[in-house]
Amino acid sequence: MSVAATAPRRRRRPPRAATGSPLLLGHGRIPRVLAGAALAVLAAVWLVPFVWAVATSLQSEQDVSTPGLSPLKGALTLGSYEQILERGNVVLWAFNSFLIAGLVTLLTVGISTLAAYGFARGTFRGRKVLLAVTVAAIMVPPQLLVVPLFRQMLLFDLVDTYAAVILPQVVAPMMVFILKRFFDAIPRELEDAARIDGASELRVFTSIVLPLSRPVVAAVAIFVFIGAWNNFMWPFIVTNDPDLMTLPVGLATVKDAFGIQYAQSMASALLAALPLIAVFLLFQRRIVDSVATTGLGGS
Amino acid sequence: MTTTAPIGAGVPAGTPSPGADSPGTPGRIRRTRPGNGLLFVLPFLTVFALFLVWPVVHGLWMSFTDTSLALRDTSFVGFDNYTEAFGDPDVWSSLGNTALFTALSSVPLVLVALAMALLVHSGLAGQWVWRLAFFAPYLLPVTVVTLIWTWLYQPDLGLGNQLLGRLGLEPVGWLADEAVAMWSVTAVTVWWTVGFNFLLYLAALQSLPTTYDEAAALDGAGAWRRLWSVTLPQLRRTTVLVAMLQVLASLKVFDQIYILTKGGPNGSTRPVLEYVYDVGFTGYRLGYASAVSYLFFALVIIVSIAQLRFFRKEG
Numbered sequence: 001m002s003v004a005a006t007a008p009r010r011r012r013r014p015p016r017a018a019t020g021s022p023l024l025l026g027h028g029r030i031p032r033v034l035a036g037a038a039l040a041v042l043a044a045v046w047l048v049p050f051v052w053a054v055a056t057s058l059q060s061e062q063d064v065s066t067p068g069l070s071p072l073k074g075a076l077t078l079g080s081y082e083q084i085l086e087r088g089n090v091v092l093w094a095f096n097s098f099l100i101a102g103l104v105t106l107l108t109v110g111i112s113t114l115a116a117y118g119f120a121r122g123t124f125r126g127r128k129v130l131l132a133v134t135v136a137a138i139m140v141p142p143q144l145l146v147v148p149l150f151r152q153m154l155l156f157d158l159v160d161t162y163a164a165v166i167l168p169q170v171v172a173p174m175m176v177f178i179l180k181r182f183f184d185a186i187p188r189e190l191e192d193a194a195r196i197d198g199a200s201e202l203r204v205f206t207s208i209v210l211p212l213s214r215p216v217v218a219a220v221a222i223f224v225f226i227g228a229w230n231n232f233m234w235p236f237i238v239t240n241d242p243d244l245m246t247l248p249v250g251l252a253t254v255k256d257a258f259g260i261q262y263a264q265s266m267a268s269a270l271l272a273a274l275p276l277i278a279v280f281l282l283f284q285r286r287i288v289d290s291v292a293t294t295g296l297g298g299s
Numbered sequence: 300m301t302t303t304a305p306i307g308a309g310v311p312a313g314t315p316s317p318g319a320d321s322p323g324t325p326g327r328i329r330r331t332r333p334g335n336g337l338l339f340v341l342p343f344l345t346v347f348a349l350f351l352v353w354p355v356v357h358g359l360w361m362s363f364t365d366t367s368l369a370l371r372d373t374s375f376v377g378f379d380n381y382t383e384a385f386g387d388p389d390v391w392s393s394l395g396n397t398a399l400f401t402a403l404s405s406v407p408l409v410l411v412a413l414a415m416a417l418l419v420h421s422g423l424a425g426q427w428v429w430r431l432a433f434f435a436p437y438l439l440p441v442t443v444v445t446l447i448w449t450w451l452y453q454p455d456l457g458l459g460n461q462l463l464g465r466l467g468l469e470p471v472g473w474l475a476d477e478a479v480a481m482w483s484v485t486a487v488t489v490w491w492t493v494g495f496n497f498l499l500y501l502a503a504l505q506s507l508p509t510t511y512d513e514a515a516a517l518d519g520a521g522a523w524r525r526l527w528s529v530t531l532p533q534l535r536r537t538t539v540l541v542a543m544l545q546v547l548a549s550l551k552v553f554d555q556i557y558i559l560t561k562g563g564p565n566g567s568t569r570p571v572l573e574y575v576y577d578v579g580f581t582g583y584r585l586g587y588a589s590a591v592s593y594l595f596f597a598l599v600i601i602v603s604i605a606q607l608r609f610f611r612k613e614g
Contacts, residue, residue, distance in 0.1 A: 031522045032423070039418040042411075043432040046490065050435070052458050053447045069461050115343030122336020130344065137351055139603070141551050143572050144596050147579045147588050148358035149350065151366070168350040176343060201336070230440040232554045237580065248440035252558055262450050269446040276438040284427060287434075287498070 057081070057266035064263045080267035089242065090268050093250035094275070100165055100235070100246055101228040107170045108224045113217060116179030117205050121191075131180075137173040143233065150237055164238045165246070169228055175220045182216045183209060215286075222279075222287060229276060247272045362590035368583040380590030390591055392566060393574040394598075396481070400556075400570060401549040403485045408545050409538065412493050416500030417526070430501075437494035445558040448487045449474075474560050477567040484556050484568055491555065492548075496541050503537040504530075539610045546606065550599055571595050 055072050056064055063074030084090050118124075119131050149168050150159075158164040190212070191204045199207070210217065232248045239245050245253065251268055280287060362380055366373045384390050419429045436444065451458045452473035460470040473483040511533070515525045553572040556562065562569030562577070569577075571591070579588030 035418055035421050036423055038414075039423060039429060042415060042418070043429055046432045046436065048458070049447050049451055049490065052451065056450065065456060067456055067461065069458075069465055111342045111346065114339045118336040118339030118343075122339060124335040124337035124340075127336070127340075130340065133352075134347065137347070139600065140351065140355060141596065141599060143551055143553060143575070144358065144592050145351065145354040147575070147585050147592065148354035148361060150580075151361070151368075151585060152350075152354060152357070154368075167346065171343075171346050171351045173347070173351075201339070205339070226438060230438075232441045232558075237576075248442040251440075251442040251446065262453070262456070265446050266450060269443040273439050273443050276440075277435060280431070280435065280438055284430065 053266045053270060056262055057270055059263050061261055061263050080261075080263040081271070084264060084268050084271065089250060089254070090247070090271055092243065093245055093247040094272070096162075096244060096250075097229055097246040097248075098275075100162065101225050103162075103166050104169045104228040105221050105225045107166070108172050108175060109217060109221050111170060112172055112175040112220065113179055113210065113213075114205070116176050116183055117209060119176070119180045120183035121188075121201075134173045135177055138177065146233060146237060149234075153238055158238075160239055160241045160244055162244065165235045165244070168234060169231065172224065175224065178220060179213070179216060182213055186212055218286060222283065225279075226276065358589045359593060361586050362593050364586045365584075366586040366589070368580075368585060373586075376586070380587045381594065383587065384591050384594055389566070389574055390571070390594075393569050393571040394595075396566075396568060397550060397552065397570040397572075399481060400485060400488075400552050400568075401546060403481065404488050404549045404552075405542065405545045407485075407489050408493055408496055408549075409542050411489065412496030412541065413500055413534070413538070415493070415497045416504055417530070419497075420501060420504040433497050434494035436491045439491065441491075441554040442558060444487060444491045445555055448483075448490075449559065452483060475564055477564050480560055480564055480568045484559055487555055487559065488549075488552070496545065499541055500534065500537060503534055507533050543603075543606050543610070547599065547603065550602065 057080055058076045058078070059072070059074055060077055060079055066073050119127060119134075145168070153159050153164045158167075186209060191208050194204050194208055229246075230248060231246075232252070235246045236249045236252065239249060242250065242253070251272060254268075363375060363377060364373045365376050365379075415429075415433050419426065419433070423429075454460060454470065454472065454475070457473070459473055463470055471479055474480050507530070511529050512525055515529050520528065551572065552570050553576070556568050556570055557573050557576070560568045562573050572595070575588045575592045575595070578591065579585050582588075
């Protein structure tokens, strides 16, 4: 295979996401300049809070408290970050967040993919009714569950445990529905071949269906992880022990205690923001695509 | 795991399998009849029943009782909680705040997201920078968002009032002034969550066929004309979806308002879900809190149905 044979084919299909539709603006100069300006202004408005927060976090508390429009009023310092890391609880909360969001993602994806496959291919009695109930449950706002769930945790004596934070988050009817729709679309002939060869259903699922569904499973995993990482209300209600708190909850509770120290507040906010921003930078394309894949976008 | 019920690969057609739906396809290998699949669904059904169905039912029962945070001494009170809720001015004012927030936030959250997506999609350089700028806030935990904005809204040193000062204007009590607080909270929400709608629009734009656009361009339609007559009509379905999801999301607001203002000043930003929280967890009246949340849920269902009917008629 010569390089010449493959190169032109590549050039013919540029990734559309990268170029967008030049037709939207035409080739005139004025619309392009206007659109560019509008985009720049919007982006600036959206970035200013970040810039302001970063600048503040790099100042001493003293410099922060002198008025002035310039975000940098004194010498740059990493002092706030050092103090936060020394105190240690932000690190502990980050660990809790990772552990909890990771376990929630693992359990949710495991349970939901299995269930979706069972709903898509199963023949057990009551399948349709159970599926209908699952779909209907998508409508139930999680906030409705908070009061009875809390009482349930009291009953099971689970308040202030990881289990109490994790378990209720593992129920994701929406994800089951998305996955089921995807599995429905996989041609059964692919699986039948394996079945004829005597593969068990579990085997068919893990070695044929799952690999084919990697994009949608990744999308579901990303959404579940972001959701669990950012979840506030439930962990806030079910944890009182500072050692068990997640980042969002921990930061909210110290905000009241340390609220006046803006440099430290901003530093801890940015430390808490970093992991997900990093995830986004790594998986940008996948996240954008997943919105389309999961059927939320487009049709 | 040998638990995966009989598969019957290669079993002749017609062999009864539980719930098989195709007795009548002789000659062919039976339409796929994987075991019966119940075991696959079982783990989900277990957590679903425990942590969703039970709380929904239990909460409904609680709403007819005087349940408190203590686990004993609960008695049935019939519709008392519901009649009390109807006469409770705090329920009405917090419902009003929720409605106001939904109205204020939904419109910009749809329109700004659309503008962002159209601009980013229009082929200007630097795609990933714009995408990151608009989507990044959505990735932040609510506490981080509120920390940053509490600082921007800080009365003396915050960016907001310092900018106003520069322009020779009076400082504003962003979160302290009853007339302003709801707008401030809305601005935070738009900044924080517009990225998700933006992504929905961007994904939709990227999947549109370009043929209509090209045809219109050949016919000499200008950029504006094509935007109005070709692109926007093609985005109709997405707009309906985004608008519906947004209204439902806005109705459920709690986190950012709770952390930013605790519902203040003077209850002017307290949404109904915060009232539920206050009554249940600060006032210890779980029964009454449940009744209010079920009333609210009924309202959400009514709004969803109304939206569905409205958009269906439109379409």
